[in-house]
Amino acid sequence: MIATKNGLEPWRFGVLFSRSGVTAGVETTQHNATILAIEAINARGGILGRPVEPVSYDPASDPKQFHALAERLLGRDRVRLIFGCYMSSTRKAVLPVVEAYRSLLLYPTLYEGFEYSPNCIYTGSAPNQNSVPLARYLFQHYGKRMFFVGSNYVYPYESNRIMADLAQQAGGEVLDEIYVPLDAGLQDFAKAVREIGRTQPDVIFSTVVGRSTSVFYEAFYRAGFDAGRMPIASLTTSEAEVAEMPPQAAAGHITAAPFFDVLNTPAAVRFVADFRVRFGDGAAVTAGAEAAYFQVMLIASAIEQAGTDEPEPVRAALADLEYAAPQGQVRIDPSNNHTFLWPRVAKLDAQGRFRIAWDPGVRTRPDPYCVDQRLDSWSWPDRPGPAVLPLASQG
Numbered sequence: 001m002i003a004t005k006n007g008l009e010p011w012r013f014g015v016l017f018s019r020s021g022v023t024a025g026v027e028t029t030q031h032n033a034t035i036l037a038i039e040a041i042n043a044r045g046g047i048l049g050r051p052v053e054p055v056s057y058d059p060a061s062d063p064k065q066f067h068a069l070a071e072r073l074l075g076r077d078r079v080r081l082i083f084g085c086y087m088s089s090t091r092k093a094v095l096p097v098v099e100a101y102r103s104l105l106l107y108p109t110l111y112e113g114f115e116y117s118p119n120c121i122y123t124g125s126a127p128n129q130n131s132v133p134l135a136r137y138l139f140q141h142y143g144k145r146m147f148f149v150g151s152n153y154v155y156p157y158e159s160n161r162i163m164a165d166l167a168q169q170a171g172g173e174v175l176d177e178i179y180v181p182l183d184a185g186l187q188d189f190a191k192a193v194r195e196i197g198r199t200q201p202d203v204i205f206s207t208v209v210g211r212s213t214s215v216f217y218e219a220f221y222r223a224g225f226d227a228g229r230m231p232i233a234s235l236t237t238s239e240a241e242v243a244e245m246p247p248q249a250a251a252g253h254i255t256a257a258p259f260f261d262v263l264n265t266p267a268a269v270r271f272v273a274d275f276r277v278r279f280g281d282g283a284a285v286t287a288g289a290e291a292a293y294f295q296v297m298l299i300a301s302a303i304e305q306a307g308t309d310e311p312e313p314v315r316a317a318l319a320d321l322e323y324a325a326p327q328g329q330v331r332i333d334p335s336n337n338h339t340f341l342w343p344r345v346a347k348l349d350a351q352g353r354f355r356i357a358w359d360p361g362v363r364t365r366p367d368p369y370c371v372d373q374r375l376d377s378w379s380w381p382d383r384p385g386p387a388v389l390p391l392a393s394q395g
């Protein structure tokens, strides 16, 4: 336990991100962003005069270890709040533990939606904040004949179901849907590459996660496919996965997210600079890291307001808070525990850097159950103005 000058006990935050296993790359960015936020809070005097102490474990990208370590954090270590999880399979492994202890999980990752727990705050994108804007962008610029390639677990199945609905709404079609093991190697992608070559879709929607992502993009590149005409589009290919592939394998491909490391706002530039000062010049900074950072800041304000880290008062305090995150002003929607976010689409250039391709400047209400799952009503803005951007306004 860290010593405090005033003798007050530190607040202890559970931190559960993998630094080994298939999703270590992106989860390490989330772990580091959590630590960066905690250090910033401590540098300004802590919360109500008490420093924050992270209690961190590496669950190795394995749902069983996530479950066991959540139990250890809440039972033996007696933390009240857990910041963690990337893959939906790991969130689903942690949630029953968090619910049994009436704790709170802060989950900073895009996911497939269709979930609510009073014990979870979701700070990554829901489908109306990334799948729908991505589909609109792809249908306008590339076409509606899609091919799905994904890792073999819950997020890809459910995310593909949503994308298939959107393709159907637009009069498009899904040519095939192929799943590969979580730790897929080159051979595992042979069938997908062969079928893409045979069917020549307009776009590939990839729900591959973690270190297999670079294997897939390299296999695609080596097959000679033209990303300018037939790109891979994804919600999970972030700066961390791109860092694992050669730039020529990344060029031309597309990702939708509320944050990219090239965002040009003062808050985003400062966040990326601080992150790289702390973790190294070449450190990848991802949307998952940005959410991991701002969710710690939001919780710090909530504890300040509630005067306690007990989950129920903290959750109640969150309802009234706004935070100027690197992506823009964010807040939690207390009706569903998800977050108002800023959808964006970016394309990778020849150097393997994202370039923002579409940024409407609309803060978007979360609709995790896709109550309104329509291509023409994705934005659900929380301020006066047109509810829908016409397709023609998408640059």
Ligand code: ACM
Binding pocket: 086, 087, 088, 089, 109, 110, 111, 112, 155, 209, 236
């Ligand atoms: C994910 O599994 N939510 C990326």
